Amino acid sequence: MEGVLDVDVCVVGGGVTGLSTAYHLKNLDRHVSVALLESEVVGFGASGRNAGQLIVAFGESDFKAQMKRHGTAKLREAYTYIQEGISTIEALIDEHDIDCDHEQTGYFEMGLRADGNRTLDEYLAFCRKIGQDSFLEPIPEAEVARSFQSPYFGRAVFDRRGGQFNPLKYLRALKLVAQRSGVQVHENSPVVCIEREASCIRLHTGSGTLRCQKLVVATNAYSHLLPGLEDLGMRRSQSPVFVYANVTEPLSESHWRALNWPRRAGVNLMSKLFYSFAPTRDGRLLYVGGYYARVPHGNEMSPDISSDFLREGPRHLASFFPTLSDLRTVQSWGGPISTTRDFIPHVGLFADDRIGYANGCWGHGMPLGARNGRTLAGLMLNRQATDAESWLVTRNKIDWPSRMIVSPVFRGLSAAMRRDIRKIGRKMRPRLVFEK
Numbered sequence: 001m002e003g004v005l006d007v008d009v010c011v012v013g014g015g016v017t018g019l020s021t022a023y024h025l026k027n028l029d030r031h032v033s034v035a036l037l038e039s040e041v042v043g044f045g046a047s048g049r050n051a052g053q054l055i056v057a058f059g060e061s062d063f064k065a066q067m068k069r070h071g072t073a074k075l076r077e078a079y080t081y082i083q084e085g086i087s088t089i090e091a092l093i094d095e096h097d098i099d100c101d102h103e104q105t106g107y108f109e110m111g112l113r114a115d116g117n118r119t120l121d122e123y124l125a126f127c128r129k130i131g132q133d134s135f136l137e138p139i140p141e142a143e144v145a146r147s148f149q150s151p152y153f154g155r156a157v158f159d160r161r162g163g164q165f166n167p168l169k170y171l172r173a174l175k176l177v178a179q180r181s182g183v184q185v186h187e188n189s190p191v192v193c194i195e196r197e198a199s200c201i202r203l204h205t206g207s208g209t210l211r212c213q214k215l216v217v218a219t220n221a222y223s224h225l226l227p228g229l230e231d232l233g234m235r236r237s238q239s240p241v242f243v244y245a246n247v248t249e250p251l252s253e254s255h256w257r258a259l260n261w262p263r264r265a266g267v268n269l270m271s272k273l274f275y276s277f278a279p280t281r282d283g284r285l286l287y288v289g290g291y292y293a294r295v296p297h298g299n300e301m302s303p304d305i306s307s308d309f310l311r312e313g314p315r316h317l318a319s320f321f322p323t324l325s326d327l328r329t330v331q332s333w334g335g336p337i338s339t340t341r342d343f344i345p346h347v348g349l350f351a352d353d354r355i356g357y358a359n360g361c362w363g364h365g366m367p368l369g370a371r372n373g374r375t376l377a378g379l380m381l382n383r384q385a386t387d388a389e390s391w392l393v394t395r396n397k398i399d400w401p402s403r404m405i406v407s408p409v410f411r412g413l414s415a416a417m418r419r420d421i422r423k424i425g426r427k428m429r430p431r432l433v434f435e436k
């Protein structure tokens with residue numbers, strides 16, 4: 001962006017949340033002028049770097065703790081909200097004929113034999129309590145063994161909602177759709193300063209200045225770095241964590257036949273040993289390893305590669321799926337997700353209610369981001385009163401302590417988690433080996 005620009009609403013951040021907000025603003029009122037500023041290119045953040053699984057997941061993976069903390073009614077509402085996020089994405093793909101390798105395959109939540117399917121069983125009981133079980137089909141261990149040929153998998157639950165897509169293709173197409181509806185998208189335009197004045201909000205990008213009446217900050221894991229909103233509590237409301245993915249060469253038809261993988265649907269391990277496996281449209285396996293997540297040092301946020309995951313991931317993949325032991329992993333990357341103190345995402349309006357925010361999108365944030373975009377557009381234009389009343393919207397935020405404290409605490413916590421995960425690895429047969 002260059003020069004001086006005046007718009008009604010400015011959205012900062014070209015991920016799923018920002019683009020969804022910009023799209024829905026125009027959809028609600030085509031007369032409102034909207035600009036989106038992205039520091040790099042659309043999809044540069046986690047939205048263009050994820051595994052593309054559309055699944056219904058919310059909050060922490062300790063389901064008993066979730067239930068104790070929030071109760072049935074709130075959780076029912078939260079899970080419906082995420083499900084609406086999937087419908088939002090699917091509807092946009094249909095309406096605009098978006099070519100993004102989308103497939104409504106459903107997905108598997110997979111128990112791990114080494115921990116006695118414990119998390120999976122807790123998940124099923126949890127879903128029954130919040131009325132989500134009608135979408136689920138429990139799969140016995142013998143059937144899972146026949147289907148996936150994995151020595152580690154236990155029982156599973158098949159969820160018929162959701163599926164998979166190529167998130168970057170989706171975002172690039174959504175950018176064009178938004179532009180066609182009149183959104184001005186400015187890439188390579190990092191917001192370096194925000195000034196709030198009585199008559200407008202002023203954003204500086206280095207080469208230009210944008211004046212707007214309303215602002216949406218959709219910067220997720222980068223939110224603590226945004227200058228000018230410190231007094232609104234932006235610095236400590238979330239903390240970034242980098243997560244890593246590997247993708248294999250395409251599997252041959254004989255590989256796929258040997259695996260017998262039903263519907264080529266995504267698989268998420270329901271265990272502390274978080275691994276997810278997503279078959280891609282072109283026949284590869286894209287896998288994410290939670291064990292390798294990393295808290296960035298200080299303010300450094302450049303995406304990088306985990307050399308540990310690059311090295312160990314292929315060996316783990318071969319242990320999970322012995323029939324794939326000759327398969328090469330050909331690409332590796334990382335991206336930043338955002339964590340909140342209570343694992344519940346943030347969306348709403350600041351005390352200066354001209355400014356909306358969304359962050360704390362972590363694990364499976366594509367549906368959440370898409371749905372948050374609808375909420376934020378409504379809040380900006382004073383529409384959709386039911387969203388404004390939701391407990392998820394503009395709730396009290398619990399701050400992280402300063403990053404000086406958070407970084408070592410996070411590192412301590414992740415070291416403890418790794419110890420737990422290694423214990424599980426030792427119980428697995430054949431044993432799952434972590435080098436360090």
Ligand SMILES: Cc1cc2nc3c(=O)[nH]c(=O)nc-3n(C[C@H](O)[C@H](O)[C@H](O)COP(=O)(O)OP(=O)(O)OC[C@H]3O[C@@H](n4cnc5c(N)ncnc54)[C@H](O)[C@@H]3O)c2cc1C
Binds near residue numbers: 337
């Ligand atoms: C490896 C990996 C696998 C994942 N797998 C899945 C999955 O299978 N399914 C799923 O649903 N989710 C998954 N996720 C999570 C999901 O990707 C995120 O929750 C989601 O993309 C968050 O979207 P967002 O738009 O809120 O943030 P982002 O996509 O991070 O967008 C924020 C944008 O803001 C821009 N920005 C930051 N600062 C500024 C500034 N000052 N000025 C202008 N622009 C700025 C950034 O460049 C970035 O593009 C995964 C994430 C990772 C990293």
